[in-house]
Amino acid sequence: xxxxxxxxxxxxxxxxxxxxxxxxxxxxxxxxxxxxxxxxxxxxxxxxxxxxxxxxxxxxxxxxxxxxxxxxxxxxxxxxxxxxxxxxxxxxxxxxxxxxxxxxxxxxxxxxxxxxxxxxxxxxxxxxxxxxxxxxxxxxxxxxxxxxxxxxxxxxxxxxxxxxxxxxxxxxxxxxxxxxxxxxxxxxxxxxxxxxxxxxxxxxxxxxxxxxxxxxxx
Numbered sequence: 001x002x003x004x005x006x007x008x009x010x011x012x013x014x015x016x017x018x019x020x021x022x023x024x025x026x027x028x029x030x031x032x033x034x035x036x037x038x039x040x041x042x043x044x045x046x047x048x049x050x051x052x053x054x055x056x057x058x059x060x061x062x063x064x065x066x067x068x069x070x071x072x073x074x075x076x077x078x079x080x081x082x083x084x085x086x087x088x089x090x091x092x093x094x095x096x097x098x099x100x101x102x103x104x105x106x107x108x109x110x111x112x113x114x115x116x117x118x119x120x121x122x123x124x125x126x127x128x129x130x131x132x133x134x135x136x137x138x139x140x141x142x143x144x145x146x147x148x149x150x151x152x153x154x155x156x157x158x159x160x161x162x163x164x165x166x167x168x169x170x171x172x173x174x175x176x177x178x179x180x181x182x183x184x185x186x187x188x189x190x191x192x193x194x195x196x197x198x199x200x201x202x203x204x205x206x207x208x209x210x211x212x213x214x215x216x217x218x
């Protein structure tokens with residue numbers, strides 16, 4: 001587990017920790033979490049391996065701490081994005097923006113947890129928790145939409161799971177797969193995600209979408 005934060009209150013300690021975490025993020029961006037070693041982190045940070053172990057027991061311990069921070073941040077952004085009383089399209093676009101920007105700003109966490117989840121049951125649990133939070137939130141929005149006459153007959157849970165899978169894979173491919181120097185158009189990515197998400201939910205049995213008179217989620 002992560003070392004007790006109270007044992008390192010000094011400015012020097014905080015700088016060392018920041019250097020270690022920044023170094024780990026850069027290495028993950030270059031070659032992924034699985035290939036990274038503590039020695040790599042220490043060298044990149046210009047610190048000794050012993051400095052790393054003052055704060056974390058392992059690179060997995062570092063990642064678990066990051067995953068907890070990511071989950072808290074994602075939940076906070078989702079609360080803002082899922083506010084009531086705004087047009088459906090606007091709310092979906094803001095939700096897409098929240099997902100994309102959280103993923104972008106926490107790319108090391110998402111790459112690390114996603115990769116380690118394939119071989120480590122603890123991190124498979126972290127990944128499920130991250131996805132389940134988003135799935136439940138979107139499933140509830142599908143249920144509200146159905147009460148207003150949209151997307152009749154679809155399964156809210158399955159629809160939400162499909163949307164989350166699309167969001168995560170798109171973000172991973174565009175952000176993690178593009179390389180450090182890639183020129184990424186955030187607004188184009190967000191519009192694309194939001195439009196697909198919106199049209200997956202806000203359609204009616206007569207084939208019409210909600211484009212002509214965008215409703216409000218009360």
